[in-house]
Each structure stands twice: as C-alpha cells, then as structure tokens.
Amino acid sequence: MSEKVEFTYEQLxxxxxxxxxxxxxxxxxxxxxxxxxxRVSDEEIERYRGRLPDGLLxxxxxxxxxxxxxxxxxxxxxEYRAEDFDVYMYEHDGSISAWSSKLHRCRIDLTxxxxxxxxxxxxxxxxxxxxxxxxxxxxxxxxRTKGFTMSRNxxxxxxEYDLFSSASNRLGLLKPGEIFGFVPARQMGGxxxxxxxxxxKVIEHLLFQAELTRPTLIEWQRDPNNxxxxxxxxxxxxxxxxxx
Numbered sequence: 118m119s120e121k122v123e124f125t126y127e128q129l130x131x132x133x134x135x136x137x138x139x140x141x142x143x144x145x146x147x148x149x150x151x152x153x154x155x156r157v158s159d160e161e162i163e164r165y166r167g168r169l170p171d172g173l174l175x176x177x178x179x180x181x182x183x184x185x186x187x188x189x190x191x192x193x194x195x196e197y198r199a200e201d202f203d204v205y206m207y208e209h210d211g212s213i214s215a216w217s218s219k220l221h222r223c224r225i226d227l228t229x230x231x232x233x234x235x236x237x238x239x240x241x242x243x244x245x246x247x248x249x250x251x252x253x254x255x256x257x258x259x260x261r262t263k264g265f266t267m268s269r270n271x272x273x274x275x276x277e278y279d280l281f282s283s284a285s286n287r288l289g290l291l292k293p294g295e296i297f298g299f300v301p302a303r304q305m306g307g308x309x310x311x312x313x314x315x316x317x318k319v320i321e322h323l324l325f326q327a328e329l330t331r332p333t334l335i336e337w338q339r340d341p342n343n344x345x346x347x348x349x350x351x352x353x354x355x356x357x358x359x360x361x
Contacts, residue, residue, distance in 0.1 A: 122187050122285040124278070129268035132261070140257035141176045144185070148264045152188070153293050154181035165195065168203050169216055172253030188291035189281055190263045206260060209281050211296045211323055214259055222255055225332070227323055230303045232332035234357060243348075275309070283311035291316070298322045304329045331356040 136142050145151050157177040165174060182192045188209055195203040195215075202215040202223055213225040221238035241249040250258070271278035284297040291297070298317035301307040304326070334357050337349040 120187070120290055122282040122290070124186075124264075124267070124271075124282075126268055126271060129264040129271070129278075132265055135254070135258065135261065137254060139172070140251075140254045140261070141172045144176065144257065144261050145180055147261055148185045148190075151180050151192070152184040154183040155194075155293075156181045165203065168218065169195070169205060170252035170256050173205060173216075173256050184291065184293075185260070186264055186267065187285065189267060190260065191291075191293075192260065205256065207296070207319060208263075209284075209291060209297050211298065211319060211326070213323075216252075216256060221252075222259060227326040227332060228298065228303070230309070232304065232326070232330055233335050233353075234332050235335040235337065235351060237337050237349075247345075275311075280309075280311055280314065284314040287311075288314070288316050294319055296322060302326060302329060333357070 201217045204215045206214040211228045215223045224235045270276045296319045297314040299307045334354045338352045
C-alpha cells in the first residue's frame with residue numbers, strides 16, 4: 118500500500134519561533150523528514166560559496182538535498198540557473214524559489230493561471246518589526262514556512278493542501294525530478310481541477326509552460342503613502358521578454 122499524504126492543521130500551522138542566529142537549524146524537525154536526501158560534496162558546496170547564503174550551504178552539508186513535507190517542496194540542486202540567480206527550491210506544482218546576491222529572493226511561477234516572476238530586492242527584506250533580514254533568514258524562512266502556507270484554508274476545495282494531497286494520494290508521492298502538472302495547462306484553458314493533475318518531469322514541463330505566455334515581472338515595493346510600514350506590496354512592472 119502506497120504512502121498517503123495526511124497532515125493535520127496543527128502539524129502544519131503550529132511552528133515554533135525561528136532561531137534568528139541559525140534559522141536553518143530546525144527545518145528538518147519542523148517540516149521533515151528530508152526524503153530522497155542526496156549528499157552534497159564539499160567541492161560542490163564551495164562552487165556556490167558567495168552565490169548562495171552560507172546557512173543554506175551548511176544545510177546541504179549537514180542534511181543533503183531532497184523532499185520535505187512528503188514532496189510538497191524540494192530543496193534542489195541549482196544546476197539550472199541564470200547568470201544572477203540560483204534556484205534553491207521548487208514546489209510540487211513547479212513554482213520556483215531562487216536567490217540572487219543582488220536582488221535577493223525571487224519566486225517564479227510559470228504554471229498558474231497567470232505566470233509571473235516576483236523579485237523581493239534589491240533592498241533587503243524586512244521582518245515584521247521593520248528590521249532587515251539576513252540572507253540566511255530570508256532563505257530559511259521561505260523553506261521553513263511551507264507547511265504553514267499549505268495549512269491555509271486546507272479544508273476548502275482547490276486549496277493548496279487539497280490539490281497536493283489529492284494528486285499525491287491518487288498518483289503516488291513525487292520522486293526526484295517530478296512535479297504535478299495540469300493537463301491541459303491552466304494557461305491553455307484548463308480549469309485546474311485536482312483530477313487534471315498528472316506526474317510530469319519538472320524541467321520539460323516548465324520549459325513547455327514558458328512557451329505559453331510571457332510572465333509579468335513583479336516587484337515587492339513599500340507603500341509610498343506609508344513609508345514607515347515595513348511590509349511591501351506587489352507591483353506589476355512589465356512583461357518579461359523582448360520589448361516592442
């Protein structure tokens with residue numbers, strides 16, 4: 118009998134306070150275990166020194182790379198990277214999280230009803246108290262809070278939890294290099310129902326999705342009418358690709 122995805126709201130939502138001095142220290146305890154863990158060599162770690170936060174590199178050294186939350190999120194090999202960005206995480210639906218020493222966190226969503234690339238920088242991210250986040254904290258938080266994200270409206274139809282658990286329990290848990298893709302794609306008129314999800318190869322599927330539409334660049338900017346507010350708002354800037 119194949120393993121099932123069954124989480125309670127308490128398991129996902131109730132996470133302990135983060136250790137600001139070492140924010141990666143309890144990620145496996147909070148949303149683990151780390152399945153399909155692959156060891157990362159010292160040589161590979163050093164190749165990314167200065168490109169990715171040191172805390173993430175220590176996490177690779179201590180735990181390796183693999184799946185958390187039964188494949189909801191994957192700490193991955195940044196083999197496919199742009200000049201300024203290194204992918205450090207992808208999710209079950211193909212959403213990508215990348216890091217840039219210049220622009221900080223970047224989230225790339227090519228599989229939604231509308232595709233977008235959201236950049237947090239170039240200014241440092243702020244915590245809820247208005248203090249700049251360290252690079253380690255910014256990346257660790259994006260991984261560590263994925264269970265909390267999945268808990269939102271988890272009992273509702275078409276929620277993140279509903280889509281992920283339905284696909285996992287119908288098709289089996291994801292393996293390395295796989296995601297759940299909608300067939301037909303939502304950008305081609307697909308409705309995004311759980312039964313439309315199939316196991317697909319992550320790279321091939323995202324390359325296909327990238328051909329469907331030009332993503333919108335989104336910057337997270339402070340409210341010009343309330344500069345004291347540390348929280349930012351998403352502001353669409355332009356479509357990516359050749360400009361006419």
